[in-house]
Ligand SMILES: Nc1ncnc2c1ncn2[C@@H]1O[C@H](COP(=O)(O)OP(=O)(O)O)[C@@H](O)[C@H]1O
């Protein structure tokens with residue numbers, strides 16, 4: 001093996017990392033060639049972040065060897081990693097908001113008391129940023145920057161520290177499609193300059209679009225490494241999940257019926273008391289899924305909460321089947337027939353320390369046949385729960401198991417089962433598959449489509465564009481509390497949605513004015 005000129009930047013061999021009760025990485029082998037963009041693919045909990053944190057010096061492996069540029073190394077701290085030329089951009093950025101870009105980059109690099117030649121440092125930074133197409137204003141404060149810009153600052157920081165190997169943990173999770181494209185550009189630029197890039201993702205299209213090689217982790221084990229150009233999305237999905245995966249949902253003919261949910265000129269404030277919804281209007285008919293797409297934090301949460309009675313409405317009106325529910329409380333909204341699948345399962349969706357059965361009956365326990373006058377019929381609770389567990393394929397030892405012991409996917413199925421069962425055909429779903437693995441995501445999305453085909457009116461509020469494109473019949477794009485326009489799924493192009501997500505109103509395009517319909 002290891003002759004003099006080694007073409008590998010990283011060789012990990014038999015790396016095992018245990019946490020109490022969990023083997024996060026089990027005897028993992030991984031080789032990454034110099035100057036490559038290497039994707040690390042796996043479902044949530046597969047062990048991707050842990051493996052990379054071992055390289056970055058945040059964790060130490062329990063077993064196994066690591067070679068960097070052909071040399072055996074012992075990485076005991078982030079400092080060791082940096083000295084070896086390894087840098088990592090974590091999922092949560094580690095920038096100081098009250099400092100400028102330049103200050104953040106040089107923070108901690110020079111001993112205190114040393115006089116820094118600020119002009120020289122800034123010139124170096126500017127050159128570095130230019131050569132890697134990292135477009136950032138060095139004098140801007142971090143709090144002034146978008147998430148995409150902050151990410152570029154993190155990258156600049158690593159480059160300035162001389163990183164030769166850059167690891168990015170799910171870097172596109174927080175970006176618009178355009179920002180993702182810019183990032184892809186930057187990654188390729190860095191690779192062409194000889195840097196080695198590892199990016200962690202669970203999105204197959206990103207692997208296909210921008211990696212040279214891809215390694216797949218499943219349940220802490222390395223399944224395989226492939227040359228990206230010689231594999232397919234389907235093959236990768238199978239490696240990742242361990243079985244065949246369905247991508248294209250069967251398009252069944254479905255009829256649109258009457259308007260079920262109607263929102264008119266809705267205005268609401270954020271928790272901070274700032275305008276979060278600035279007058280949005282939409283209609284959802286029976287038998288259709290209407291999506292609200294957008295980067296998180298543009299009013300989605302406030303919209304869902306205002307409709308479901310969890311947030312005060314400032315102005316505007318909301319109807320369910322012609323009944324005004326604008327000022328109703330959540331319980332009255334439920335009684336009006338609207339169900340809600342919230343974005344945070346634990347907290348709003350589930351009571352983790354109660355059995356699954358209690359979680360399932362939560363909405364119907366005041367009604368017969370579950371309750372008989374003031375009494376709850378526990379026999380019926382169990383029968384009812386078992387029926388739902390069965391129908392929604394919830395994997396659990398028993399209906400008496402506490403909800404917190406289920407996997408994320410099965411927890412989400414509990415919420416889904418309860419809400420769909422209790423609904424009378426009107427549903428608001430917020431990021432229904434966030435954090436779920438491919439298998440559970442598929443199950444959740446199929447369930448929503450089935451409900452639509454059976455005539456449900458579904459408002460889907462989602463930050464996942466792929467989900468929107470798979471499920472929605474019509475799409476609104478929200479930006480800073482306003483709809484940027486409305487699109488039919490058939491005519492919707494990802495690029496256009498991306499522009500709208502970044503604040504471009506659809507109506508500004510003169511060639512389209514004649515056919516624009518519902519947008520404000
Ligand atoms: N600091 C930690 N302490 C205990 N368990 C952890 C820790 N970090 C990760 N794990 C567990 O290790 C496994 C792999 O996690 P992680 O590496 O974060 O996966 P991924 O990044 O692929 O989603 C999971 O079961 C997770 O719960």
Ligand SMILES: [Mg+2]
Pocket residue numbers: 048049050169
């Ligand atoms: Mg991770």
